[in-house]
Amino acid sequence: MEKIIVRGGHQLQGTVKVEGAKNAVLPVIAASLIASEGKSVIKDVPELADVYTINQVLENMNASVHFDNNTVTVDASNRLTTEAPFEYVRKMRASVLVIGPLLARYGHAKVAMPGGCAIGSRPIDLHLKGFEAMGAKTHVGNGFVELYVDKRLKGAKIYLDMPSVGATENIMMAAALAEGKTVLENCAKEPEIVDLANYLNKMGAKIVGAGTETIRIEGVDKLYGTEHSIIPDRIEAGTFMVAAAITEGNVFIENAVPEHLRSVISKLEEMNVIVQEEKNGLRVIGPKQLKATDIKTLPHPGFPTDMQSQMMALMLVAQGTSVITETVFENRFMHVEEFRRMNAKMKIEGHSVIIEGPCNPQGAEVAATDLRAAAALILAGLIADGVTRVTELKHLDRGYVDFAGKLAGLGADVERVDEHGNSVLPYVHVEPINRSIAAKLS
Ligand SMILES: CC(=O)N[C@H]1[C@@H](OP(=O)(O)OP(=O)(O)OC[C@H]2O[C@@H](n3ccc(=O)[nH]c3=O)[C@H](O)[C@@H]2O)O[C@H](CO)[C@@H](O)[C@@H]1O
Numbered sequence: 001m002e003k004i005i006v007r008g009g010h011q012l013q014g015t016v017k018v019e020g021a022k023n024a025v026l027p028v029i030a031a032s033l034i035a036s037e038g039k040s041v042i043k044d045v046p047e048l049a050d051v052y053t054i055n056q057v058l059e060n061m062n063a064s065v066h067f068d069n070n071t072v073t074v075d076a077s078n079r080l081t082t083e084a085p086f087e088y089v090r091k092m093r094a095s096v097l098v099i100g101p102l103l104a105r106y107g108h109a110k111v112a113m114p115g116g117c118a119i120g121s122r123p124i125d126l127h128l129k130g131f132e133a134m135g136a137k138t139h140v141g142n143g144f145v146e147l148y149v150d151k152r153l154k155g156a157k158i159y160l161d162m163p164s165v166g167a168t169e170n171i172m173m174a175a176a177l178a179e180g181k182t183v184l185e186n187c188a189k190e191p192e193i194v195d196l197a198n199y200l201n202k203m204g205a206k207i208v209g210a211g212t213e214t215i216r217i218e219g220v221d222k223l224y225g226t227e228h229s230i231i232p233d234r235i236e237a238g239t240f241m242v243a244a245a246i247t248e249g250n251v252f253i254e255n256a257v258p259e260h261l262r263s264v265i266s267k268l269e270e271m272n273v274i275v276q277e278e279k280n281g282l283r284v285i286g287p288k289q290l291k292a293t294d295i296k297t298l299p300h301p302g303f304p305t306d307m308q309s310q311m312m313a314l315m316l317v318a319q320g321t322s323v324i325t326e327t328v329f330e331n332r333f334m335h336v337e338e339f340r341r342m343n344a345k346m347k348i349e350g351h352s353v354i355i356e357g358p359c360n361p362q363g364a365e366v367a368a369t370d371l372r373a374a375a376a377l378i379l380a381g382l383i384a385d386g387v388t389r390v391t392e393l394k395h396l397d398r399g400y401v402d403f404a405g406k407l408a409g410l411g412a413d414v415e416r417v418d419e420h421g422n423s424v425l426p427y428v429h430v431e432p433i434n435r436s437i438a439a440k441l442s
């Protein structure tokens with residue numbers, strides 16, 4: 001079993017470059033299924049396990065997919081099959097994003113039910129309600145959800161009970177090729193929604209209002225392959241902002257987009273961190289003494305749940321009592337137990353965690369419970385006394401390209417090793433063919 005070994009006590013300095021956003025590229029690749037003519041060329045694609053998974057989902061449906069040099073090319077002009085089996089959906093919930101494109105193009109989609117995961121139950125009822133409003137019939141059975149529509153989806157007025165990112169994306173993709181107009185209200189406003197709408201519009205769709213709470217979509221008859229560059233990953237950027245802050249470092253985070261990170265910047269500033277906007281990125285300077293604060297996770301532009309565990313690591317060493325309240329996912333505190341193994345003083349009360357700081361973090365053997373928890377435990381390791389060993393790196397590889405290598409490049413003592421303690425190449429440097437096989441097997 002591979003581990004990341006962190007020896008704490010190094011200030012981070014230098015420049016780190018942010019990759020394309022995982023949460024933007026997954027729906028964009030899924031949306032490529034909708035182009036019945038021409039190739040889709042997607043640039044600035046990060047080499048993540050999740051990208052390999054979504055590529056396999058598409059290949060399994062008979063689309064031709066090529067991934068090289070941070071560019072994914074999809075040719076979906078063949079006749080596709082319309083099923084996504086459990087082996088993919090189990091690994092990555094975003095696999096359900098193929099439903100919208102398939103249903104719109106073929107009037108049929110069959111996808112394994114995603115089930116719960118380490119951060120909550122994560123149903124897809126809002127996706128299904130949206131498709132049903134557009135005329136689809138839904139059947140759930142034998143672990144699958146199957147959707148049909150006679151002839152073509154019809155545009156509809158749809159109100160989302162909550163601003164779900166995935167439901168907004170799935171319905172927007174379906175509506176792009178539906179007959180007539182769709183008005184989607186109370187939708188998610190994340191930058192990744194805007195990126196997907198821009199991509200669909202380049203394919204020939206007519207979508208306005210993405211990034212606001214009402215999106216209007218005029219359905220078109222056909223969509224075509226196009227070229228698109230993925231926006232930078234605001235969560236990877238935020239994670240490195242915390243890395244700089246927690247180590248009293250001074251790091252330039254290249255490609256970080258300040259407009260995507262307002263809530264994170266504001267909370268870091270409340271904690272005494274200096275954040276400077278520079279050309280093409282953000283500089284973050286960690287203070288001698290961090291100050292406690294409170295955070296409530298919310299849909300964008302509120303504080304992102306995907307930054308919650310990293311901020312918890314920062315609060316361990318802040319002066320005073322901090323409170324984090326999680327409102328997006330029902331159970332995203334699995335990492336609290338792992339932080340406690342590192343001497344954190346934390347208490348869970350309902351949907352909140354109370355963190356008594358500053359503690360004196362101690363190195364320990366800890367297990368990543370989800371993707372962001374993996375990063376957060378490594379961040380805590382950067383300032384812990386002694387050695388921290390983080391296992392369950394399959395979570396980390398879903399969302400961070402060479403996290404250990406990038407931290408080491410900033411001066412951290414971080415190394416990825418195999419079960420014998422030998423240094424190993426990060427996921428990104430393993431030969432593509434082996435990565436692809438590894439993704440299939442894991
Ligand atoms: C690949 C991707 O982009 N993942 C992101 C996406 O996940 P995802 O799209 O799954 O997140 P959603 O915004 O849909 O989920 C938000 C909340 O709504 C609930 N819900 C959602 C859909 C539904 O049909 N019914 C329902 O009850 C979920 O259980 C959750 O409690 O947005 C999340 C919230 O910002 C991020 O943490 C994830 O990193």
Ligand SMILES: C=C(OP(=O)(O)O)C(=O)O
Nearest residue numbers: 023093094306371372399
């Ligand atoms: C929860 C996350 O992703 P996913 O929705 O793909 O599980 C995340 O990126 O932190």
